[in-house]
Amino acid sequence: MADAERRDALRAGLQQVRTRIATACDSVGRDPAEIRLVAVTKGFPPTDVALLAQLGVADIGENRDQEARAKVAQVNAILDRDTRLRWHFVGQLQTNKCRSVAGYADAVHSVDRAQLVAALDTAAHRRARRIEVFVQISLDDDPSRGGVSADDAVLLADQVALADELDLAGVMAVAPMGSDADSAFAQLRDVSEQVRAHHPSAWAISAGMSDDLDAAIRQGATHLRVGSALLGRRSP
Numbered sequence: 001m002a003d004a005e006r007r008d009a010l011r012a013g014l015q016q017v018r019t020r021i022a023t024a025c026d027s028v029g030r031d032p033a034e035i036r037l038v039a040v041t042k043g044f045p046p047t048d049v050a051l052l053a054q055l056g057v058a059d060i061g062e063n064r065d066q067e068a069r070a071k072v073a074q075v076n077a078i079l080d081r082d083t084r085l086r087w088h089f090v091g092q093l094q095t096n097k098c099r100s101v102a103g104y105a106d107a108v109h110s111v112d113r114a115q116l117v118a119a120l121d122t123a124a125h126r127r128a129r130r131i132e133v134f135v136q137i138s139l140d141d142d143p144s145r146g147g148v149s150a151d152d153a154v155l156l157a158d159q160v161a162l163a164d165e166l167d168l169a170g171v172m173a174v175a176p177m178g179s180d181a182d183s184a185f186a187q188l189r190d191v192s193e194q195v196r197a198h199h200p201s202a203w204a205i206s207a208g209m210s211d212d213l214d215a216a217i218r219q220g221a222t223h224l225r226v227g228s229a230l231l232g233r234r235s236p
């Protein structure tokens, strides 16, 4: 697809998502300026990331280290030096990937166990960078999707807060398949309140994807992770 044509498609996707954000904010009296849109670009080329950056998107999400690492380098080669993107790692993470992820990630949304806290802290120290951390909560205790149980969230948040090179941002969750998104995200908001009772600065809530970002906003999300609604369908 020609560059100009792709730019128009991304601009239209961005406009639609921004309209949904504004409408959902309006319905609950929130200010859209409180919401950070993370464009999840997995499966899409670095040229798309560069176009999104030119359209004003500042936050990019990826869910696999290998793809992300290559893409960050390719995007940096395309963009001029003044364009500073924030990279968010949102996928399930293994301890042996932490060193690589710490090489490019400004934020990790998927920290769900103590081992990962330690590995990421060590990696961040080696890379001399601070990393923002979201504690991922499992809202249905299905281990395949990752996440710590709501009961253990505060304990894990305490561990992140104690880590030298990590900044506890808040909590993250994916709504369970087939669940009512509003009630799932309301549960996440409860966990967020428990975490904030101990860590007042950890106010962020990463929730909401293409299909359920409206519900997430109604339930207090501060960070949306949106892929297909912006970029189109991923090829399988």
Ligand SMILES: *Cc1c(COP(=O)(O)O)cnc(C)c1O
Pocket: 040, 042, 063, 090, 091, 174, 209, 210, 211, 225, 226, 227, 228, 229
């Ligand atoms: C892919 C992905 C998203 C974005 O999903 P869409 O449905 O394409 O918006 C959000 N969060 C995580 C963790 C993902 O892996």
